[in-house]
Amino acid sequence: MKIVECVPNFSEGKRKDVIDAIIGETKKFDIKILDHSPDADHNRTDVTFIGGLDEVKKAALAMSMKAVELIDMNKHKGEHPRMGAMDVVPFIPLMDTTMEECVELAKQFAAEFSEKAGVPCYLYEEAAMHPDRKNLAKIRKGEFEGLKEEMGKNPDRTPDFGPNHIHPTAGATAVGARFFLIAFNVNLATDDISIAKTIAKAVRHSSGGYRHVKAMGFEIKERGIVQVSMNLVNYRGTPLFRVFETIKREAERYGIGVIGSEIVGLIPMEALIDVADFYLRLEKFDGGQVLEKRLLEQIK
Amino acid sequence: MKIVECVPNFSEGKRKDVIDAIIGETKKFDIKILDHSPDADHNRTDVTFIGGLDEVKKAALAMSMKAVELIDMNKHKGEHPRMGAMDVVPFIPLMDTTMEECVELAKQFAAEFSEKAGVPCYLYEEAAMHPDRKNLAKIRKGEFEGLKEEMGKNPDRTPDFGPNHIHPTAGATAVGARFFLIAFNVNLATDDISIAKTIAKAVRHSSGGYRHVKAMGFEIKERGIVQVSMNLVNYRGTPLFRVFETIKREAERYGIGVIGSEIVGLIPMEALIDVADFYLRLEKFDGGQVLEKRLLEQIK
Numbered sequence: 001m002k003i004v005e006c007v008p009n010f011s012e013g014k015r016k017d018v019i020d021a022i023i024g025e026t027k028k029f030d031i032k033i034l035d036h037s038p039d040a041d042h043n044r045t046d047v048t049f050i051g052g053l054d055e056v057k058k059a060a061l062a063m064s065m066k067a068v069e070l071i072d073m074n075k076h077k078g079e080h081p082r083m084g085a086m087d088v089v090p091f092i093p094l095m096d097t098t099m100e101e102c103v104e105l106a107k108q109f110a111a112e113f114s115e116k117a118g119v120p121c122y123l124y125e126e127a128a129m130h131p132d133r134k135n136l137a138k139i140r141k142g143e144f145e146g147l148k149e150e151m152g153k154n155p156d157r158t159p160d161f162g163p164n165h166i167h168p169t170a171g172a173t174a175v176g177a178r179f180f181l182i183a184f185n186v187n188l189a190t191d192d193i194s195i196a197k198t199i200a201k202a203v204r205h206s207s208g209g210y211r212h213v214k215a216m217g218f219e220i221k222e223r224g225i226v227q228v229s230m231n232l233v234n235y236r237g238t239p240l241f242r243v244f245e246t247i248k249r250e251a252e253r254y255g256i257g258v259i260g261s262e263i264v265g266l267i268p269m270e271a272l273i274d275v276a277d278f279y280l281r282l283e284k285f286d287g288g289q290v291l292e293k294r295l296l297e298q299i300k
Numbered sequence: 301m302k303i304v305e306c307v308p309n310f311s312e313g314k315r316k317d318v319i320d321a322i323i324g325e326t327k328k329f330d331i332k333i334l335d336h337s338p339d340a341d342h343n344r345t346d347v348t349f350i351g352g353l354d355e356v357k358k359a360a361l362a363m364s365m366k367a368v369e370l371i372d373m374n375k376h377k378g379e380h381p382r383m384g385a386m387d388v389v390p391f392i393p394l395m396d397t398t399m400e401e402c403v404e405l406a407k408q409f410a411a412e413f414s415e416k417a418g419v420p421c422y423l424y425e426e427a428a429m430h431p432d433r434k435n436l437a438k439i440r441k442g443e444f445e446g447l448k449e450e451m452g453k454n455p456d457r458t459p460d461f462g463p464n465h466i467h468p469t470a471g472a473t474a475v476g477a478r479f480f481l482i483a484f485n486v487n488l489a490t491d492d493i494s495i496a497k498t499i500a501k502a503v504r505h506s507s508g509g510y511r512h513v514k515a516m517g518f519e520i521k522e523r524g525i526v527q528v529s530m531n532l533v534n535y536r537g538t539p540l541f542r543v544f545e546t547i548k549r550e551a552e553r554y555g556i557g558v559i560g561s562e563i564v565g566l567i568p569m570e571a572l573i574d575v576a577d578f579y580l581r582l583e584k585f586d587g588g589q590v591l592e593k594r595l596l597e598q599i600k
Contacts, residue, residue: 003595032594034591260582267591269593273569275575279544279576281561283560290567
C-alpha cells in the first residue's frame with residue numbers, strides 16, 4: 001500500500017478555534033494525524049499526517065481552503081518567516097511511494113489549490129521547477145509584505161501555479177516534496193568535544209561526507225560525554241547503518257567507543273528494516289515479508 | 301494496537317466448494333487473510349489470518365462452525381494426522397500482544413466452540429492446562445478413530461473443554477497458543493557440511509544451545525555452500541541478532557565467513573526492529589516511534 005506523509009504549516013498558533021477548525025477539516029478524509037504543534041511565539045501550527053496519496057492531497061486541500069477563509073495575513077504577526085495563510089505544504093514519500101509520486105502530488109495540489117482559492121503557489125525542494133527555487137528560504141524572502149510589492153513586477157517572483165499577484169488576505173503558498181527527515185544522534189564515550197566535532201565534519205555533506213547527512217558535534221554535559229547529532233535528510237540515499245558504521249570506525253581511530261545512539265521522534269519502518277537487512281546480510285529479502293506491511297494493505 | 305495471528309487447520313483439502321465456504325466465513329469480520337494453502341494429499345487446509353483479538357476469535361469460531369457443518373470425519377482420509385473437522389486452532393501474539401493474552405483467547409475460544417458445537421477441545425502448547433498436553437502430537441495420538449474409542453473410558457483423554465465423548469462427525473479440536481515461528485537460514489562460505497552440522501548443534505536447544513532455536517546443517521549443492529537452517533520458535537526469548545552473531549563467531553573459529561542469511565516467509569516487524577535496535581545500540585527506543593505502527597492504530 002502506498003503511504004505518504006504531509007506536514008502543512010499554517011499561519012495561526014494562538015486562536016484555538018481557528019486552529020481546531022483548520023485541523024478539523026481532515027476528519028472528512030481517511031488519514032491519520034500523527035502530531036500537531038501550535039506555536040504561539042511563531043504564531044504558526046505544523047500538522048503531521050499520513051495516508052494514501054489521494055486522501056492526503058484532499059485533506060491538505062481542505063485544510064488550505066479553511067486557512068484561506070479564516071486567516072488574514074495583513075493582521076498576522078509571528079517570529080517565524082511566513083508568506084501565506086497556508087504557508088508550506090510538503091509531501092513526503094513513505095511506504096511503497098517514490099519521490100516522483102510526491103513531486104506529482106505537489107504539482108496536482110498546487111494546480112488545484114491555486115485554481116480554487118486564487119492563491120499563487122511556488123514549488124520547492126524536490127518539486128522545484130527552477131533550480132533557484134529548491135531552497136524554501138529563497139522563495140519566502142521578504143515574506144508576505146515583500147512579496148505583495150514584488151509580484152507582478154519582478155519576473156523572478158512569478159509563481160509556478162496561479163495568478164501573478166498575491167492573494168489579498170491569504171498571501172502565497174510554497175508546495176514541495178522532500179524525503180522523511182530522521183533525527184539520529186550517536187553518543188561517544190569521551191568528554192572531548194573536539195572528537196565529536198571532527199567526526200561530525202567527516203560524515204556531513206557540507207565538509208566532504210555523505211550526501212544526505214547534516215551533522216554537528218555537541219557536549220552532553222549531564223552525562224559527561226559528547227554526541228554527533230545528525231539530520232538524515234534522505235535515508236534511502238544515505239542509510240543509517242552506513243553513517244553509524246562510519247562514526248564507529250572514525251571514533252576507533254581515537255580509541256573511543258560508541259556508547260549508543262538515539263532516534264529522536266518518528267522513523268519509517270523501512271529505515272529500520274534496511275538496518276536489519278544490512279547486519280543480518282539478508283539475501284533477497286522483500287518488505288512484503290513483514291507481517292505488518294501486509295496488514296497495512298487493508299487500509300485504503 | 302493489539303494484533304494476533306490465527307492459523308486454523310481444517311480437514312478438507314480437495315473439495316473447493318467446502319474450502320471456500322469455510323474460509324468465506326471470515327469475510328464477516330475485520331481480519332486480514334495472509335495465506336491459505338489447501339493440500340490435496342494431506343486433505344487439509346491451513347489458513348493464516350491476523351487482526352484484533354476479538355475479531356480473530358470470532359472469525360476462527362465462524363470458520364470452525366462451518367467446518368463442523370460441512371465435514372464428516374467418518375469419511376475423511378488424508379496423510380496428515382488429524383482428529384477433527386476443525387483440527388487445530390493456534391493463536392499467536394503479534395504487535396502489542398502477550399502470550400498470556402493468547403492463552404486467554406485460546407481458552408475463551410475452546411469454551412465457546414465446545415459449548416456451541418458440542419465438540420470437545422484440548423488445549424496445547426503454551427495454552428496447555430496439563431504438562432503432557434504441551435505436545436500436539438500426543439493429544440492427537442490415535443487420531444479421530446482412536447480418540448472415538450478411548451474418550452470416556454481413558455481418563456488421560458478427558459478434554460479440557462466440552463463433552464467427554466467425541467463429536468460423531470466433527471471429532472475433537474486442539475486449541476493452542478504459541479509464538480510466531482521465524483524460518484531463518486545462515487549461509488556459510490564452505491562446502492564442508494560437517495561445519496554446518498557442528499554449528500547447528502552449537503545453537504540449537506536440544507544439544508545445549510539457545511532455548512528457542514531448532515537447527516540443522518544442510519548442503520546447498522547448486523551453490524557449493526552449506527547452510528545452518530533454523531526455526532526460531534520464540535524471537536522474543538531468543539532474538540535473531542544473537543543467533544546470527546553466535547553463528548558468525550563459531551564459523552570464524554574454522555576460518556569460515558558468513559555469506560548471507562535468509563528469512564523464509566513472513567516475519568513480524570518487531571523481530572527486525574529488535575535487530576536494528578541491537579546493532580545501532582539504540583538508547584530508549586520505543587516501538588511507538590515507528591510511523592507504520594502509528595498508522596496501524598487506526599485499524600480497529
